[in-house]
Amino acid sequence: MLVNADFSQSVVVTPDRYQWSASPQSGVERVMLDRIGAEQARATSIVRYAPDSFFPAHAHPDGEEILVLSGTFSDESGDFPAGWYLRSPSGSMHQPFSRPGALIFVKLRQMAPHDEQRVRIDTRDPANWVQEGQGAVCRLFSNAHEQVCLQRLAPGQALADPGAGGAELLVLEGELVAGGQRYPRGTWIRLPAGAQPGLVAGDSGANLYLKTGHLAGMAQLT
Known part of the structure; x- marks a missing residue:
């Protein structure tokens, strides 16, 4: 699957152009902003967790970067309300969920091979x-x-x-x-x-x- 995969071109996606699609997990939807690959892809997305939704435990080859936009995003390492920035290096694993619901900005498989730094920052x-x-x-x-x-x-x-x-x-x-x-x-x-x-x-x-x-x-x- 290719979504906005020509990186030589400028791309703008305004909220009125969001196209929500179901993820493999019930209660979790996403807007694909750019994507190269199928379900295991290099991807940039906005992801929406319904209350009490979760994803099974999984690993992140080439890392994962998250900015929590609203609600509270959680995994084994803690609860992260809106404003938290999370960066997990290649090979990290977690089981994410949200009790109240959450909206997050996510980038998958986009870290350099030598990037091993784990980051947790409260931007508020x-x-x-x-x-x-x-x-x-x-x-x-x-x-x-x-x-x-x-x-x-x-x-x-x-x-x-x-x-x-x-x-x-x-x-x-x-x-x-x-x-x-x-x-x-x-x-x-x-x-x-x-x-x-x-x-x-x-x-x-x-x-x-x-x-x-x-x-x-x-x-x-x-």
Whole structure:
């Protein structure tokens, strides 16, 4: 299965274009944002857990990255309410579930082979944020392959161009604007290397998940 698998092209998925599909487990649905492969795939998704739903125990070759968007996501390591960032390296295993229900942003099989760092960060803790110019940044992870953070942009503040490694972002609050188009909360955008999107925060500013550097050479995978 290929979903938005041409990494040389910009992709925008706004909430009104979400296409929910059932997962193999009852009570768990997903929006496939990009995907290369069948059920065991390199994938980026938004996943929705109904109350008291779960997934059987499973391993994660090439790792798993999660940002909890709403509700509470849980596994053997704890309960993680909205705002938690979870990063589990290749070979890790868990049995995820949600008692109240949850909405999460998930990236599967996208970590470098040498990436063995396990990360758990509460992005709603003010101590994890630092001011940068007009806005603020919560740094989540960085290595030679990728940089991951949350950003708060002030009204009218421009998003930096992604550079040689491309960028991927999810609007968490507020909106981004470019060329007369508005991208509200829940919009996912993938920008190839060298793109110059001209994105700026709307009148109320914007909070967003941002990953950069990881798309270098990805066009070869289509």
